[in-house]
Amino acid sequence: MDYCSDLSFVNYGYAEASSVSACGRRFEDYYGIQFLYHGRMYAHTGDHPDEFADGPCVFITFPGVPFYYGAPAGQVRSQAHICFSGERAVRYCNEELLTLRETALFRRLADPDAFFHTMQRLFQLLKVPGSVPHARAVLLLEELLLQIQEQPVVPDKIYTRYMDDLLALRDRIAMEPLLPWNFQKEARKMNLSYVHFRRIFKQTTSWPPGGFLLECRLRQAEKLLMSTHARISEIAQTCGFNDAYHFSRIFKKHSGHSPAEFRKLYGNR
Template identity: 30%
Template sequence: MKDFFKYLTPGEEDKQWGIYLNVVGTKHTHPDEEYPPKGHPSGYFFNWEKGRVLNEFQVNFITEGTGDLETKDGRFLVKTGSVMLIYPGMWHRYRPRGKTGWAENYIGIEGEAVNRFLSNPVLNPKTPVVFCGLKESLLDCYYNIFELCKKEKPGFQQIASGYSVRLLGSVISMVKNKDFKGKNIEITIEKAKFLIRQNIDKETNIKEMARSLNIGYSYFRKMFKLFTGVSPGQYQLQLRILRAKELLLTSDKAVKEVAYATGFDSIYYFSRIFKDKTGKSPSEFRKE
């Protein structure tokens, strides 16, 4: 894609949506080329000596080259496959290294939804560089956003904001999983998830399963929750309720049969848990 940047003027309807884009762009900076390039508004342009502070959140994906990002918390290496997260109100400066240059893809977003995203503990201004690797899924988000913003057809902000959420969600997921990738614990948790899903029609004893996987229960439970966001027991229950929903909607099985097919020995316990999780009894859910 050719270099370009575009500053957008979101309307009140865009702002009420909860997330909107202010700027998008892509730039290939050649070795020893002046940086940053001229032509940006005063609120965005900066030099290395002074740096800058933005009011928006920027997500900058580096797909070629190497550089440095500096904040008040230190200097961070930015290499191919890195994502720079520039937080609102954070003093910063960055640039490619002269010998390599770099290729960057960036968006600047604001809104109430963005503020909620930034409250996620995974997003930490003290670690503003995340290494994601050259993920096609990330680049696809940027390219879709760029095409939408170039044309500015009615409703483009809403569609582009959806890709922005997908982009940010992908980055958060990569941050959460970086401590697991390629390690034995990741393999163990994937085996556990497989066993739970495979035995969805019966009550799985999580402690016994951990023992069969040669891992201590307390450590297994802690790492499973870090990996999936829920405990092993809740993960199992969510799968069973999901399967129960499918059977209620797609089969003629009686509620009692659905309960047994998803590992519940008591129809009364099944009905109570189902209502707790869905807000409706199995019979009410089936009627809708």
């Protein structure tokens, strides 16, 4: 099996209570996921000023610029890393699965324990020779990169105070998009003005709340078109659209097909 032969793992490891620092380190021809699990850390590239973060968080190292990072003087940190190279890694960059930044280095993680568990599974696979374990390790690497990409870029203050509530709300909307959601009410639950709530919801999910709800309802409409024989007007009503024509227009913009075309292509026969 050579499906994943276009990626090589350079090195990996986990250092607990480490005070080791990197000064002008260059990652020639390879990339790295640097995961700060516990502790405080500084990092910067080139002549940029130091950035500081408390774990858990992650940053990416890459070729072409010198990196400086470590724990502040007198402190230690726990840090895991996985480094890799090859044509597939370059493709990750070109296709924006791997984002390279010389500033604003650190990214928060919504579920750092799950991230660390995935890294540990990857480390175990790298100890086993053979093409199949290697391919599975590549898949886990891509899972890690996806987890990083889906993390919102928000200020620490917002992350600390509101992130759990916002992500929980996002998941509730996705699970029950047909409920009569009132985002003014959701904002009041968090003691936020609606304007502020809308702004940080978009920072967290990349969607304004109304747009996110619309997307979830359209996905529910897709499921109903594929799995039921209900009339399109009934599906429109069920999914919160009072006008079937308006529903059809929005649905076509969303999927590239009218509801009738979508059902013909993908519905149960």
